[in-house]
Amino acid sequence: MISVQEFLLRTRVEHQSLEAWIHAGWLIPPQTEPELAFSDVDLARAQLIRDLRDDFGVNDEGISVILHLIDQVHGLRRSMEALLNELRGNREDGD
Amino acid sequence: MSDDPYAILGVKREATQDEIRSAYRALAKKLHPDLNPGDKKAEEKFKEVSVAYDVIGDPEKRARFDRGEIDASGAERPRERYYRDFHTAGAQDHPYSTAGGFADFMENEDILSEILGRGEGRARFRIRGQDVHYRLPVEFLEAVNGATKRITMPDGATLDVVIPPGTNDHQILRLREKGGPGIGGAPPGDALVEIEVGPHKLFTRKDDDIHVELPISLPEAVLGGKLDVPTPAGSVRMTVPKGANTGRVLRLKGKGVPRRDGTRGDEYVTLKVVLPDRLDPEIEEFARRWQAGQQHNPRRGLEA
Numbered sequence: 092m093i094s095v096q097e098f099l100l101r102t103r104v105e106h107q108s109l110e111a112w113i114h115a116g117w118l119i120p121p122q123t124e125p126e127l128a129f130s131d132v133d134l135a136r137a138q139l140i141r142d143l144r145d146d147f148g149v150n151d152e153g154i155s156v157i158l159h160l161i162d163q164v165h166g167l168r169r170s171m172e173a174l175l176n177e178l179r180g181n182r183e184d185g186d
Numbered sequence: 187m188s189d190d191p192y193a194i195l196g197v198k199r200e201a202t203q204d205e206i207r208s209a210y211r212a213l214a215k216k217l218h219p220d221l222n223p224g225d226k227k228a229e230e231k232f233k234e235v236s237v238a239y240d241v242i243g244d245p246e247k248r249a250r251f252d253r254g255e256i257d258a259s260g261a262e263r264p265r266e267r268y269y270r271d272f273h274t275a276g277a278q279d280h281p282y283s284t285a286g287g288f289a290d291f292m293e294n295e296d297i298l299s300e301i302l303g304r305g306e307g308r309a310r311f312r313i314r315g316q317d318v319h320y321r322l323p324v325e326f327l328e329a330v331n332g333a334t335k336r337i338t339m340p341d342g343a344t345l346d347v348v349i350p351p352g353t354n355d356h357q358i359l360r361l362r363e364k365g366g367p368g369i370g371g372a373p374p375g376d377a378l379v380e381i382e383v384g385p386h387k388l389f390t391r392k393d394d395d396i397h398v399e400l401p402i403s404l405p406e407a408v409l410g411g412k413l414d415v416p417t418p419a420g421s422v423r424m425t426v427p428k429g430a431n432t433g434r435v436l437r438l439k440g441k442g443v444p445r446r447d448g449t450r451g452d453e454y455v456t457l458k459v460v461l462p463d464r465l466d467p468e469i470e471e472f473a474r475r476w477q478a479g480q481q482h483n484p485r486r487g488l489e490a
Binding site for chain 1: 210211214215218220221223224267268269270271272273282313348350354356357358360362378446447
């Protein structure tokens with residue numbers, strides 16, 4: 092688990108932005124009690140949000156849409172991969 | 187691969203910083219690894235472009251590069267793992283992944299198990315269950331002070347939701363593995379509970395601060411005194427100074443909304459002088475006789 096301090100340092104994001112991102116539901120910290128803590132996934136996701144905002148000039152509404160679509164694409168890729176692995180496995184067994 | 191950062195970004199050597207930035211943005215949008223999860227080439231190109239932008243995107247470094255003081259490799263800042271790296275099939279399930287993109291295919295799971303289950307029912311095909319969204323209305327004070335709420339799910343099961351103190355309106359709480367069932371032994375999805383905080387008859391909330399209006403009597407306004415003031419954590423005694431007027435705001439430090447770090451916001455008390463419903467003759471008589479009061483003009487400077 093990653094503390095808030097470390098998280099801010101590694102993502103180079105301001106505390107206020109972090110609060111806003113959590114509020115918007117873009118980041119959902121896996122631990123809120125007794126104190127806020129984050130996982131590696133949250134870290135990578137925050138860096139993506141920062142890239143979108145700082146480098147690409149995407150506004151808040153745009154970021155919500157992009158995150159949602161990216162998560163869907165990832166879900167699809169993942170199941171596609173699982174499906175292909177399964178089909179390959181079946182074929183080898185048949186030989 | 188070209189070594190010239192100007193060529194990589196496709197800008198002229200005399201381009202302005204603005205032109206360089208927009209060239210970088212245009213390329214980065216196309217090449218960012220998180221937007222091209224399956225494309226290795228894009229990642230390589232993105233690295234080149236980032237390094238080039240690191241050098242000539244910064245006016246000082248650019249000047250040093252133009253003078254030949256630093257080379258084109260500049261200073262590549264080590265990048266941590268990309269978001270997409272958490273989504274490969276081998277990786278652990280994580281809370282943001284969603285089956286929303288294909289949930290409709292999964293409704294008829296029989297077909298899949300028929301196709302995939304030929305090898306003596308091995309279930310290597312695993313898909314994490316879908317996240318389920320709920321809305322949960324909570325009362326103002328429950329959100330401020332924390333509470334445990336029970337929700338009933340569509341299948342009749344109940345779920346206890348712990349509302350942490352200081353929860354915001356529209357905040358989403360994630361309950362691990364309380365969502366839809368997984369396929370092939372994969373874990374269930376999560377329940378995402380959006381909190382809707384209701385209004386309160388006395389308090390309003392601004393971030394971590396509580397605002398409240400406190401009616402005071404005329405004698406209390408004139409003479410001051412110690413008064414009981416409601417706060418989310420019960421009433422506290424507050425000293426009202428002599429001559430406190432309507433609109434005067436007093437702060438009760440640390441009587442606001444609890445924060446995650448253990449501190450609390452403040453409560454702001456706005457005073458409101460209230461005359462009795464029925465004026466008694468004594469006060470009328472006093473107002474008539476009061477010389478200084480006749481001369482006092484609170485509307486001075488109000489002329490439009």
